[in-house]
Amino acid sequence: MPSFDAFAADRLSWLLRYATALTCDPYLAQDIVQEVMLRAQSRWSRISALDAPDHYVKRMVTNEYLSWRRRRAARDVTSAHSTLEAISPPVRDPAHQHAERDAMRACIATLPRKQRAAIVLRYYEDNTDEEIAGVLGCSAGTVRSHISRALSTLRAAAPGFAVTEAYR
Template identity: 70%
Template sequence: MLDSFDQYVVDRLDRLLRFATAMTCDPHLAQDVVQEVLLRAQRKWSHIGQLQARDSYVRRMIINEYLSWRRRRAARAVSHSTLDALGTPTADHATGYAERDAMRGRIATLPRKQRAALVLRYYEDRTDAEIADLLGCSAGTVRSHISRALSTLRAAHQHHVSEAYS
């Protein structure tokens, strides 16, 4: 007989890991982040377990953990761990692989809040209001994060494409 926390973890762990992996671009960082958050959630489960929106609560914890994860280290670690992580392409022989690969590299260098907002929009299909709630900011700020991220990525994408075909 599983208790409420165990049941939550069994039901949600895989989704949480996938979400965190999409956000961090690093499966092992994602694992560390999710693990730390769940250990903390476990201790506070008498409170969290009562919440209607407990899944949102846990996701908010995961996002915050990621946003604050060794802030200074992360900036430098991009060159090591993230690029290492990026070096493992998924099996995909469709055309446009190079394009996708370049995009992956670009996303990895975006500011974390922008990246979190993008994941919530394009992986989780959340609305501006939901993203604002999860990121703890206004819907206007969410829109600005996403539009800035998109313009950075579009510019880079144009550059990549024009370089490839020039």
């Protein structure tokens, strides 16, 4: 059974990357991971006894992101991004691939929370429908529905992108 300090040292950057992909906001991601790690530390004796404590903590991060306490912050991120675009139009980045990825992340930021989580878990984390269902607490069919709707929305918003590849 690894200590919490060893777990945190090994998995913190992975959790921050995952949370940043979910939230599309590195500062909100830091807040979420910080809160989850504080709760995980206080419950570490139970969590470390599980077969896959990292999956449990990942689910904690996902649940914190999806929780009602974060809804306003997520809306603020999306509206702030929209406001910035209205003030100054996006400038063409000389690195075309980075510009496409940024545009795709902006489109992903507009998705409903569960659809965004399903997309991130599928294309960023390479999880199966069953694994995503376990993290989101729903059926595999619901996961497929979330992903299908999200991809339809992304294709409509960004018809020139290869939707499943630009985010990676």
